[in-house]
Amino acid sequence: xxxxxxxxxxxxxxxxxxxxxxxxxxxxxxxxxxxxxxxxxxxxxxxxxxxxxxxxxxxxxxxxxxxxxxxxxxxxxxxxxxxxxxxxxxxxxxxxxxxxxxxxxxxxxxxxxxxxxxxxxxxxxxxxxxxxxxxxxxxxxxxxxxxxxxxxxxxxxxxxxxxxxxxxxxxxxxxxxxxxxxxxxxxxxxxxxxxxxxxxxxxxxxxxxxxxxxxxxxxxxxxxxxxxxxxxxxxxxxxxxxxxxxxxxxxxxxxxxxxxxxxxxxxxxxxxxxxxxxxxxxxxxxxxxxxxxxxxxxxxxxxxxxxxxxxxxxxxxxxxxxxxxxxxxxxxxxxxxxxxxxxxxxxxxxxxxxxxxxxxxxxxxxxxxxxxxxxxxxxxxxxxxxxxxxxxxxxxxxxxxxxxxxxxxxxxxxxxxxxxxxxxxxxxxxxxxxxxxxxxxxxxxxxxxxxxxxxxxx
Ligand code: NAD
Ligand code: UGA
Numbered sequence: 001x002x003x004x005x006x007x008x009x010x011x012x013x014x015x016x017x018x019x020x021x022x023x024x025x026x027x028x029x030x031x032x033x034x035x036x037x038x039x040x041x042x043x044x045x046x047x048x049x050x051x052x053x054x055x056x057x058x059x060x061x062x063x064x065x066x067x068x069x070x071x072x073x074x075x076x077x078x079x080x081x082x083x084x085x086x087x088x089x090x091x092x093x094x095x096x097x098x099x100x101x102x103x104x105x106x107x108x109x110x111x112x113x114x115x116x117x118x119x120x121x122x123x124x125x126x127x128x129x130x131x132x133x134x135x136x137x138x139x140x141x142x143x144x145x146x147x148x149x150x151x152x153x154x155x156x157x158x159x160x161x162x163x164x165x166x167x168x169x170x171x172x173x174x175x176x177x178x179x180x181x182x183x184x185x186x187x188x189x190x191x192x193x194x195x196x197x198x199x200x201x202x203x204x205x206x207x208x209x210x211x212x213x214x215x216x217x218x219x220x221x222x223x224x225x226x227x228x229x230x231x232x233x234x235x236x237x238x239x240x241x242x243x244x245x246x247x248x249x250x251x252x253x254x255x256x257x258x259x260x261x262x263x264x265x266x267x268x269x270x271x272x273x274x275x276x277x278x279x280x281x282x283x284x285x286x287x288x289x290x291x292x293x294x295x296x297x298x299x300x301x302x303x304x305x306x307x308x309x310x311x312x313x314x315x316x317x318x319x320x321x322x323x324x325x326x327x328x329x330x331x332x333x334x335x336x337x338x339x340x341x342x343x344x345x346x347x348x349x350x351x352x353x354x355x356x357x358x359x360x361x362x363x364x365x366x367x368x369x370x371x372x373x374x375x376x377x378x379x380x381x382x383x384x385x386x387x388x389x390x391x392x393x394x395x396x397x398x399x400x401x402x403x404x405x406x407x408x409x410x411x412x413x414x415x416x417x418x419x420x421x422x423x424x425x426x427x428x429x430x431x432x433x434x435x436x437x438x439x440x441x442x443x444x445x446x447x448x449x450x451x452x453x454x455x456x457x458x
Contacts (some may be wrong), residue, residue, distance in 0.1 A: 002033035003029060003030055003068065004030055005030050005031070005083040005084060005193075006031045006033070006037065006082045006084075007020070007023065007030050007031065007032045007033070007082065007083070007084045007085075007086070007197075008032075008033050008034075008078045008081070008082035008084070008085045008086070008234065009032070009033070009034045009035070009085075009086040009087075009107075009129070010035055010036075010043050010078070010079075010081065010085065010086070010087050010088065010089060010112050010115075010116075010381060011034075011036060011088035011089040011112075011129075011130070012034045012035065012036035012042060012045055012051075013036075013041075013089070013090060014052055014054075014090065014091075014164060014167075014343065015051070015053075015088045015129060015130075015160050015162070015440075016034055016036075016086070016129070017034060017045060017051070017057075017061075017089035017172060018021045018052075018054055018057055018060075018162065018167045018168065019086070019088070019129065019160060019171060020032050020069065020086070020196070021057065021060045021061050021064065021069060021167070021437070022060060022171040024064040024067075024068050024171065025060045025063055025069075026063050026200045026201040026413075027066070027068075027200045027455065028064070029068075030031065030068060030069050031218070031429075032064075032068055032069050032070070032071075032195065033069075033070045033071075033078050033081075034065050034069075034070070034072070034073050035066065035071075035073065035074065035075045035078045035083070036071075036073065036345070037073075037075065041072045041202065042072060042073050044335045044353055045071035045427060046065070046071050046265055047276075050143075052340040052341075052343070053340075053341060053369045054164065054165070054167045054168060054170070054340075055165070055166075055168065055170035055298070055340055057129040057168055057267075062101060063341045063401045067457060069379050076115070076119045077118075078118070078187075078195070078433060079115065079119040079120055079124075079287045079422050080119055080121055082124060083124065083125065084124070084125045084127060084193065084194070084197075085124050085125070085126050085127065086129045086158075087113075087114055087116075087126065087127065087128055087129060087130055088129040088130055088160075088273040089107065089108040089109055089112055089130055090108055090130070091104045091105065091106065091108070091109055091130045091131055091132060091278075092104075092105050092274075092278060093105065093211055093260045093277075093278045093281055095284070095345070097192050099285055099382070101281070102281045102282070102284060102288075103133070103281075103282065103285045104131075104133050105133065105284075106133075106136070108134070108145065109130060109132065109140075110139075110140045113126075113139075113143040113144060113145060114280060116153070117143060117146070117153075118146055118329050118381060119146050120151050120153070120285065121151070122151065123151055123152045123153065123154075124151075124153050124154075125153075125154045125156060125190045125193055125194065126138065126140065126144065126153050126154065126155050126156070126157045126234075127155075127156045127157075127162055127194060128155065128156070128157045128158065128216070129158055129159070131158075131160075131203075131219050131220065131223075131275065131279055131282075132219075133216070133220070133282055133285075133286055134213050134216040134217040134220070134286065135213060135216070135272075136352060137155045137156075137157055137170070137180075137212045137216065137398050138212075138220070140155050141153070141155050142422060150236050150338070150417060151425055152186075153194055154186060154187055154189075154190035155212070155405070156179075156181050156187075156190060156212075157178075157180035157181070157209055157212050157215035157216050157217070157410075158178065158179050158180070158193060158194060158218075158401055159178055159215060159218070160216070160221035161174065161175070161176075161219075161222060162174075162177075162405065163338075163342045164273065164338065164340075164341040164458060165338055165340030171257060171376060172201070172370065174202060174206065175206070176206050176207070177196055177198045177202050177206060177207045177208070178208055178209075178218060178219075179195065179207065179208070179209050179210075179211060179213050179215065179305055180209070180210050180211055180212040180213070180216065181209065181213070183209070184212070185239040191363050195207050195209070196255055199430045205402060207374075207403060209287070219279070219300040220280075220282060220283045220286075221278065221280050221283070223275055223276055223294040223419060224279065224280050224283050224299055225300065226264055226276070227271055227276040227277075227303075227306070228299075229263075229264040229265060229270075230264055230266075230268065230271045230306070230378070231301070231302040231303075231305035231306055231309075232306060233247065233250075233451075234267055234268065234270065234306070234309040234450075235267070235269045235305050235310075236250060236267070236451070237311075237450050237451025238265040238308075240345040240451040240452065241321070241452070241453070242450060243304050243421020244425075244453050245416050245454045246268070246435060246451070246453075247433075247450065247451025247452060248451070248452070249265040249434035250451075251265040251266070251267065254363055258396070261371065261406035265315055266406075266432075266433070267433065267450045267451040268307045268309075268348075268406075268431060268432055268450060269309065269310060269313050269348045269352070269404055269431030269432065269450065270310040270348040270351075271306075271337075271348075272314070272337030272338070272344075272345070272346040272347040272348050272349075273305055273337045273338065273345060273346055274343070274346060275345070276346075277303055277306070278292075278346075278348055279421060280299055280300070280302055281303065282302075283299050284296045284299050284300045284303075305420075310348050310351045311431070312358075312408055313348075313352060313356075313402075313431055313450075314352055316355065316429070317330075317356070317400065317402065317427075317429055317448075318445070320427060320448055320454070320456075321399065321400060321427060324359075325356060325359040325360065325361040326359060326360040326361070326399075327360065327361075327362070328361050328362070328399040328423075329361070329362045329363075329364065329397055329398040329399055329423070330356055330361045330362070330364075330398055330399060330400045330401075330402065331365075331366065331394045331395045331398040331400070331401045331402070332349060332352070332353060332361075332364070332365045332401075332402050332404055333366060333367075333391060333394075333395075333401055333402065333403045333404065333405070333407075333410050334349065334366075334367050334369040334370075334403060334404040334405025334406070334407055334410065334432075335349040335353075335365050335366075335370045335371070335373070335374040335377075335404065335405065336349075336369060336373075336407075337345060337349075337369055337372035337405075338405065338406070338407050339405055339406045339407045339408065340407075341369065341370075341410060342367075342369035342370045342372070342373060342443075343373070343376060344370050346375040346380060347370075347404075347405075348404060348431070349365075349374070349404045349405070350377050350378070352402070352403055352404060353365065353374075353381070353385065354378070354381070357378075357381050357384050357385070357386060359443060360386075362384060362386075363384060363385045363386070364385075364386045364387075364394040364395070364398060365378075365385060365386070365387055365388070365394070365403065366387075366388050366389065366390070366391045366393075366394035366395075366410060367407070368407060369388065369390065370405075371387045374387060375387055376438060391410070391422070392413075392414075392418060394420060394423060395418045396422070396423065397422070397423060398422055398423065399422070399423045399426070399427060400426070400427035400428070401418065401426075401428050401429070402428075402429040402431060403428075403429070403430045403431050403432050403434060404431050404432070405432065406432040406434050408433055411434050412434065415435070415439075415440055415443060415445070416443055419440075419445055424444075425457065425458075426444060426445050426446065427446050427448065428440055428443070428445045428446070428447050428448070430447065430448065430449045430450065431450060432454050433450055433451070433452070434449070435451050437449050437452065437455055438455065439454075441455035441456075444457070446458070
């Protein structure tokens with residue numbers, strides 16, 4: 001079969017894998033290859049057990065793998081053959097040197113840029129898919145053209161807005177696709193080549209174009225705004241607990257104002273995930289770099305409130321359980337950073353498990369998809385933690401259950417049975433407000449929701 005163009009994606013992670021699978025699925029006329037330096041990840045993409053759990057992903061991959069979707073470890077060959085190269089490598093927070101703990105670590109990204117330059121034998125369109133600090137594409141252009149301009153590279157910014165757990169839906173029906181480019185004739189042609197790909201399934205009016213810097217910055221700002229809403233409602237949840245207001249009622253009342261909207265107002269144990277914290281810290285670092293101290297402090301507050309919310313959750317547990325957790329068994333329902341994913345990066349569960357272990361509690365952790373990652377995250381805690389598939393087994397004999405992830409499964413469990421198997425008094429801390437608090441209270445639980453008055457038998 002002759003393909004219209006060859007697309008390459010460097011980085012077969014949570015973004016590279018699903019986005020390229022969707023492009024291949026919707027555009028059979030393109031040949032899509034995804035490469036990674038991690039051979040294990042590539043062999044998982046080529047197997048029946050994909051490296052990430054994402055509802056609907058298996059079906060999309062199965063429909064086009066081997067047809068026009070390929071996973072490979074040969075990055076250099078991939079570069080040589082490609083017309084369009086998406087770069088979707090990880091850009092974590094820097095852990096060393098200047099900007100440690102704040103700035104983006106661009107080493108993986110820069111290695112990729114150099115590799116593209118060194119291997120390319122023909123002009124390429126290079127698309128930044130990773131989330132990067134504003135102005136990174138300028139650095140990318142400089143690296144790509146540092147070899148005496150023999151080969152022409154067009155650099156575009158096309159940040160990804162999918163959320164884990166709903167990635168396939170988000171890719172299939174995106175609110176918008178954002179493409180940033182220069183405005184030269186050549187750059188506009190490159191932009192059109194990318195628009196043409198998405199236009200196979202995304203309505204044209206949802207494909208928006210901007211200059212390169214607006215596109216890069218919009219991605220950081222989108223995550224900062226989303227996280228800000230969660231920190232805002234979480235801050236109010238603390239006030240609700242002091243005043244007998246109910247945070248769900250407050251969220252509903254404010255969310256019905258069409259200027260506010262009702263999404264991302266669920267009070268919780270705190271937001272997690274690989275990007276919110278990293279991207280806000282990156283934004284804060286950029287603002288400080290440009291001398292905008294007040295702006296930096298403003299956004300840093302979003303992360304501070306999130307840390308406060310996680311701390312508060314553990315302190316509430318400690319206070320409620322008579323100020324000692326030593327030797328008590330505590331069961332955590334959920335460890336993924338949100339429902340419908342096995343991802344645990346920056347999950348509040350990691351922090352909470354560690355704090356509870358510090359208090360010398362014994363922990364049983366259960367989660368339908370994230371136990372493998374939990375074992376890795378908490379490996380150093382050894383015997384203090386049991387990883388249990390079945391939630392009923394996990395809860396048996398415990399003094400408290402804490403719900404940390406909003407899996408549907410936890411709404412519908414037989415809580416009478418769970419209560420019957422627990423030590424008394426039995427405590428339930430609902431870090432996601434997913435269970436029927438009054439009903440559980442009537443069964444005998446002492447119930448501590450987020451942002452609502454506790455229901456206790458004392
Ligand atoms: P990830 O860690 O899951 O995947 C990145 C992959 O890149 C890894 O498999 C790694 O081995 C590979 N890689 C690193 N250097 C490489 C190189 N030189 N050559 C080939 N492969 C290389 O990361 P992710 O979650 O997919 O995120 C990727 C980017 O997308 C980040 O910038 C992130 O901020 C952004 N993003 C992530 C999400 C999300 O939901 N996870 C959503 C939107 C945007
Ligand atoms: C987020 C954004 O939603 C995506 O648009 C973006 O592409 C992505 O980050 C990224 O850049 O990585 P994701 O982190 O996968 O996606 O998941 P979200 O649904 O945003 O949830 C993030 C965290 O916020 C989770 O821990 C979730 O439980 C929490 N959350 C979300 C709340 O506590 N309350 C809410 O109302 C919503």
